[in-house]
Amino acid sequence: MTIETTAAQSAAAPAASAETAVMTYSEAIRDAMRIAMAKDPAVFIMGEDVGTYGGAFGVTGELINEIGPERIRDTTISELGIMGAGVGAAMTGMRPIVEIQFSDFTAQAMDQIANQAAKIHFMLGGAVNVPMVIRAPGGSGTGAAAQHSQSLEAWFVHIPGLKVVMPATADDAKGLLLSAIDDPNPVMVIEHKLLYKTSGDVRVGDIRTPLGVAAVPREGKDLTIIATGIEVSRALEAAEILAADGIEATVVDPRTLKPLDSGTILRTVKETGRVLLVQEAVRTLGFMSEVSAIIAESDAFGYLRAPIKRLAGLDIPIPYAPKLERASVPQVEDIVKAATDLVREW
Amino acid sequence: MTIINTPIAANPELAASSLETMWKIRRFEEAVEDLYGRGLMHGTMHLSIGQEAVPTGACLALNRDDYITSTHRGHGHCIAKGADMERMMAELLAKETGYCRGRGGSMHIADTETGNLGANGIVAGGVPIATGAALSAKMRGTKQVAVSFHGDGAMGEGAWHEGVVLAAMWQLPVVFLCENNLYGMSMSSEKAFNLEKLSDRARGYGIPGVTVDGNDVQAVYDATQEAVDRARNGGGPTFIEAKTYRWRGHSKSDKNLYRTRDEIDEWRGKDPIPLFEAQALAAGGLTQADIDAVRDKVRTELRSAVQRANAAPDATADDLLSAVYAR
Numbered sequence: 192m193t194i195e196t197t198a199a200q201s202a203a204a205p206a207a208s209a210e211t212a213v214m215t216y217s218e219a220i221r222d223a224m225r226i227a228m229a230k231d232p233a234v235f236i237m238g239e240d241v242g243t244y245g246g247a248f249g250v251t252g253e254l255i256n257e258i259g260p261e262r263i264r265d266t267t268i269s270e271l272g273i274m275g276a277g278v279g280a281a282m283t284g285m286r287p288i289v290e291i292q293f294s295d296f297t298a299q300a301m302d303q304i305a306n307q308a309a310k311i312h313f314m315l316g317g318a319v320n321v322p323m324v325i326r327a328p329g330g331s332g333t334g335a336a337a338q339h340s341q342s343l344e345a346w347f348v349h350i351p352g353l354k355v356v357m358p359a360t361a362d363d364a365k366g367l368l369l370s371a372i373d374d375p376n377p378v379m380v381i382e383h384k385l386l387y388k389t390s391g392d393v394r395v396g397d398i399r400t401p402l403g404v405a406a407v408p409r410e411g412k413d414l415t416i417i418a419t420g421i422e423v424s425r426a427l428e429a430a431e432i433l434a435a436d437g438i439e440a441t442v443v444d445p446r447t448l449k450p451l452d453s454g455t456i457l458r459t460v461k462e463t464g465r466v467l468l469v470q471e472a473v474r475t476l477g478f479m480s481e482v483s484a485i486i487a488e489s490d491a492f493g494y495l496r497a498p499i500k501r502l503a504g505l506d507i508p509i510p511y512a513p514k515l516e517r518a519s520v521p522q523v524e525d526i527v528k529a530a531t532d533l534v535r536e537w
Numbered sequence: 538m539t540i541i542n543t544p545i546a547a548n549p550e551l552a553a554s555s556l557e558t559m560w561k562i563r564r565f566e567e568a569v570e571d572l573y574g575r576g577l578m579h580g581t582m583h584l585s586i587g588q589e590a591v592p593t594g595a596c597l598a599l600n601r602d603d604y605i606t607s608t609h610r611g612h613g614h615c616i617a618k619g620a621d622m623e624r625m626m627a628e629l630l631a632k633e634t635g636y637c638r639g640r641g642g643s644m645h646i647a648d649t650e651t652g653n654l655g656a657n658g659i660v661a662g663g664v665p666i667a668t669g670a671a672l673s674a675k676m677r678g679t680k681q682v683a684v685s686f687h688g689d690g691a692m693g694e695g696a697w698h699e700g701v702v703l704a705a706m707w708q709l710p711v712v713f714l715c716e717n718n719l720y721g722m723s724m725s726s727e728k729a730f731n732l733e734k735l736s737d738r739a740r741g742y743g744i745p746g747v748t749v750d751g752n753d754v755q756a757v758y759d760a761t762q763e764a765v766d767r768a769r770n771g772g773g774p775t776f777i778e779a780k781t782y783r784w785r786g787h788s789k790s791d792k793n794l795y796r797t798r799d800e801i802d803e804w805r806g807k808d809p810i811p812l813f814e815a816q817a818l819a820a821g822g823l824t825q826a827d828i829d830a831v832r833d834k835v836r837t838e839l840r841s842a843v844q845r846a847n848a849a850p851d852a853t854a855d856d857l858l859s860a861v862y863a864r
């Protein structure tokens with residue numbers, strides 16, 4: 192698997208007036224955390240090896256040297272405890288950013304995420320908020336195999352009370368994280384490990400990408416490709432190849448899975464009349480199953496010239512061998528083929 | 538709370554307020570049991586009859602803005618921390634005026650005004666949350682302390698371990714207060730944990746641990762006060778085991794197959810309320826007339842709380858969808 196992100200980065204170009212700088216996705220996340228911590232003493236980071244080590248993927252980097260160990264807090268290897276401490280701190284005036292080394296390990300912390308953080312505001316009749324951010328890298332492509340490569344976003348979208356974002360570009364990684372930190376609810380930020388080292392133009396300073404607003408990095412008349420996470424950059428690369436073949440694709444990146452900008456999705460589907468849904472996560476009951484249902488239940492259904500098509504990960508644990516791993520999730524060529532079939536056959 | 542040097546039982550004001558708290562818990566639980574038994578209350582409930590001295594003694598050592606996290610068996614903690622019985626009852630009766638507007642019920646009552654971060658339907662769920670509240674207090678420099686009330690059964694959970702490990706590492710101002718009522722549902726704590734005293738476990742976490750008579754308000758108060766002082770002064774967490782007994786079944790479905798009538802009767806003989814009344818009479822803190830007055834006062838108060846809660850409007854389903862996320 193190769194890292195293919197250039198198209199995505201340039202496509203999400205910020206407003207023309209904003210000053211930008213080229214940064215990696217992980218630098219952009221670090222920049223967001225640095226800005227939030229400078230502004231608000233309640234914001235702090237907590238997680239395994241986030242201090243001197245700099246984080247399992249180097250995202251916190253040298254922040255500890257600037258901010259100190261009080262607010263860049265190394266923890267024991269205790270995902271459930273860390274998450275619970277985040278909940279308790281968030282309920283009592285702090286704004287914790289909890290880093291989980293791999294999104295797979297949210298399984299350890301799931302009680303505090305699903306039964307506590309997500310439900311406290313509702314269950315307690317609105318008396319308390321839990322303004323906590325959970326950052327966790329997901330996705331395959333690093334050869335880390337089945338317990339370190341999952342795309343679990345559907346778990347979290349399925350729990351009312353959580354917000355879920357999946358930044359696909361460096362600029363969104365920064366802007367969405369800053370919005371997540373502002374938000375009075377628990378927000379799950381699912382980063383992608385393959386994106387950490389990719390770079391793009393990132394708006395400088397205290398910027399925002401609002402939660403619940405999709406990006407449309409490319410517009411075309413023949414079909415709409417809706418993709419999340421790493422598949423956004425693959426969809427954009429596929430769109431370039433398709434364009435050379437005379438097929439013009441619109442690409443939609445929901446960016447926030449919950450709350451979802453279904454307005455943008457339905458508008459673009461009506462415009463093109465064909466839709467290809469692409470996710471890295473396993474197919475069955477994945478996020479795109481929901482997007483498919485939303486389209487099918489709406490008046491956009493009447494505009495469809497072709498059946499809705501999904502491309503997704505195989506319903507298997509992610510295998511180790513590079514060839515097998517690559518075969519497990521949609522690649523650029525899979526998107527090109529599916530899009531071509533959709534347009535040529537319908 | 539200023540440190541109390543005289544015995545609680547000898548101090549007229551504290552003796553009266555402690556007795557009042559215990560009676561409030563007892564009467565509240567009895568009212569819940571009665572309403573439930575008559576089909577007037579919905580859901581499930583976990584009664585703390587017999588355990589009243591633990592929250593009463595512990596909360597006496599706390600300030601109003603100190604935090605507690607509580608459990609499924611949480612009515613006593615809630616009352617002892619200062620919650621309003623009418624709003625609690627309204628919650629149980631599924632009223633809009635309840636603490637959670639009918640969205641939480643017995644297992645989720647919280648009262649943020651008095652630092653109660655909530656009961657919890659998940660065994661040990663509140664343990665790491667208390668660690669987090671203590672972390673927050675420490676980071677904000679407020680001198681607040683958090684007390685995590687939990688059961689003996691909770692000590693089998695990973696959440697307990699992780700919450701205590703983090704608190705010990707960061708020397709947080711938190712007290713882990715185990716109400717060992719001898720059972721986690723049917724599992725006896727003696728069988729479950731290969732320990733003479735549950736407080737023996739504290740040593741393994743590098744924190745002080747102590748076991749006290751959980752039916753003795755003074756003993757619970759003394760241990761909690763010492764732990765709270767240590768916590769406030771930067772000395773880190775403490776574990777307290779308060780040994781007590783749950784008189785009623787675990788919840789409505791319990792047939793008490795795992796324990797004997799004799800055992801229940803033996804513990805009923807150690808009822809914390811008459812025990813404290815006798816102490817107060819002997820120490821001169823209360824007269825028989827004072828004791829009767831407290832009992833009457835609570836009975837009247839509870840009766841009117843139930844009546845007013847009953848008269849309140851039912852919880853409404855109108856804005857449920859907009860209640861999920863904070864704005």
Ligand SMILES: Cc1ncc(C[n+]2csc(CCOP(=O)(O)OP(=O)(O)O)c2C)c(N)n1
Nearest residue numbers: 610658659660688689690691718720721722
């Ligand atoms: C995680 C979890 N497991 C199991 C249960 C079911 N359950 C509720 S209370 C309880 C017993 C708890 O025992 P203990 O902690 O000693 O508290 P007590 O009921 O004695 O007050 C059990 C098993 C639960 N609510 N949560």
Ligand SMILES: [Mg+2]
Nearest residue numbers: 688689720721
């Ligand atoms: Mg118990």
